[in-house]
Every structure is written in structure tokens, then in C-alpha cells.
Amino acid sequence: MTIRVVHYINQFFGQKGGEEAANLPIELADGPVGPGAALQAALTGKAEIVKTIICGDSYFNENEGLACMGIREILQDIKPDLIIAGPAFNAGRYGMACGKVGEVAHGLGIPVISGMYNENPGYELYRNFSYIVETTNSAAGMRQAIPAMAKLVTAWIEKEGKLGTPAEEGYMPRGLRVNFFAEERGAKRAVNMLIAKLEGTPFQTEYEMPVFDRVAPQPAILDLSTATIALVTSGGVVPKCNPNRIESSSASKYGEYSIGGLECLCEATHETAHGGYDPVACNKDPNRVLPVDVLRDLEREGRIGKLHDKFYTTVGNGTSVANSKAFGAEIAMHLKNAGVSAAILTST
């Protein structure tokens, strides 16, 4: 028995044209088109691509609601067993469209298998909805992508939709936790892992930590007496009453505030917006988190050239790595543009 598959591709792979055809609305073709031919060949006897949906990348992304409605209607009409989308490699709009098709299909209870480069935003945003095989970043990797996707489709058919883990089946993690009964209890698994770690033998973590990037250490300041030093904090120090309403946890923003002419921070002018530590000590004397008083002394004594007249602040309480990274990049740019020589970052 062969399963019925609908294939989603963009205008380029649908042989409608390049960027000039990116505004093409949804078209439905019979059978496989473009990369669908190689997929069909790899799946002979197991699956049949009955229809191919072709849509321009710009059209899809600029008319998302309309495009999704069109896709939903087509899928409800054809009722395929499975959808294959892409591969989209590192094409952002194409990846977003494939991801969105995955979300629409998920809503209809139809599984989707796709292929993307791991940095494609379509993977990041829609990975919960599809099984996405990792591809290279350009269509030059088509010859590897097609067999990898066909292999996953085959496994999906043979296992009647009950695919194993990403590592077993060769798709990228979907960011989903799946309950299962382990043979050994947690304490025993943890001790086994610890022993393996101590012995230097391989082990598989059950809870992946986020990956933090690394930055090369920057050159040291040569002469402090001419340097402008800036203060930055994740301790949530803000002017009294938190004028920009920086959230007490999971901050979505940072603040830039003037300390021009201020000798120190005090209870009357500043406080902390941070909701993750006891604020009493900081509210009583905010220099305990942002040491403006000491830096003014050092400035007066000529130990440093200047204290930068603005400070940057956010709340580092449950704030996502992605937000923190974006804040950091923007703050660094502000400091650089202002000619700051070095920064002191304080954390609570």
C-alpha cells in the first residue's frame, strides 16, 4: 500500500521563475514537480506525490493569512497522509513558508516532513510542528537532502507514524518533551551518567543546556587616566518609579539613563525593578549594585578619565538568552558610538 503525499515547494523549485516570480499566488499541480521527481523516485512503491502546491515566497510571507487559508482548503480537499515541504535550505522566506505549512497541517492532524539548514528562521519558529531534516545552507546540498528526507519518510511509513528520537531518526530536535517509561529510575541514570563522566566514557544528557556563544577577550585598556568607563547592570537599577516599566522578570527591554551631574545614586532617586532578589539593600543604597559614588571619586582623583554620563540597565531575571544577546549587542553599539573605552557590568 502506498501513502498519499502532497509536496509544498516555492516558485523557484516549482520552475515558475526566480525573484521576479516571488509574488506568485498558490498554484496546485498534479504529481511531482522539481525536487519532487527525485523524492518520488526514492519513494517508489511506498508513497505517491499526488499533488504539488507551488507558492511564491514573497506572496506567502506578505499574505500569510490568505496563503494559510488556501493551503488549509487544499489539504482538506485532498486529505493526504503526509506532507513534504521543501527542502528550504537557508532560504528564509521559503523556510518560513514551509514552517507555516507545518503549523497549518498540524492543525488538521496531518504530519509534515521538511528539510532546512539549522539556522533557517523557519526551523527556529515552527520546529514544534514538523519533522525537519538538517540540510546544508544552499541548494548545492540537494543531493544529500533528498535521500535524508526520503529516509525519514520511509521510517515514518514503516513505523506507522511513530518516529523515534531526533538522534535515532535523523531529524533536528523539535523542542518537545515526550513522556516515556525508562527502565531505570532517575537516580540510577544520574549516577550512571556521573560515573561515565568521571571515567571519561561517552554518555547522553537527558536535559540539554542552552548553548552560549563565546567572545574573544578584548585588548586591555592601556591608560585608565584617559579612559571613559561606562556602567551597565542586569541588577535592574532604574530611576525611581521605573519610568520605562522594565519588567521585574523576563525583561523585554533595557533602559538608558543619564547620570550626568550625579555624585551618587540614592534612595530618593533610584531603585531596582528586579523581581528576583531581595530589593531592600539596593533600594536603600543603589550604589551597592551600580557603584556610581566610587567611580565619581575615581574620576575626581584622575584615576579614570571619565565616567560615561549614561548607564544601561535591564533585569536579568528569567530573561531569555535571545533577549539578553540582543540587548547586549545594542548596548555595546551605543557605548562604542559614544567613544566609551571599557564597561563595568554588574550582576545580582
Added chain:
Amino acid sequence: MPVVHIATVVPISLTVGANRIVPAVAIPHPLGNPKMDPAEEKALRRSLVEKALTALTTEIEDQTVF
């Protein structure tokens, strides 16, 4: 542009990738201690900031806790 991270939980600072690290006093008051008298406390704060300035003027190859 070098950055020095003054933080109490040094393992977190190391994990997130800070390169110049100065260990601080306590989570709610990294640069102070409410139990001290004000002059003593400010001296403590100054010593930490001076250590941070030393970190900023020191060439490093890798993550360094000062």
C-alpha cells in the same frame, strides 16, 4: 572594548562566557554590605571597583577570575 563582569555567582559568569570576572559580595548587594558602617562599606566597594579596573588593564588570553 573590554568589559569586566562583577558578579557573585562566578560559575554563572563563566558559563555565559564573561572573560574578565571579579567576584562580588552577595547576590542582592554585589558591591556593598548593609551590615558594615557606611565608611567601611564604601571602602569595600572601592576595593572591588579598583579590582575591576585592574582587570580592564590586564591583558588576558582566556576567561580569567580576578
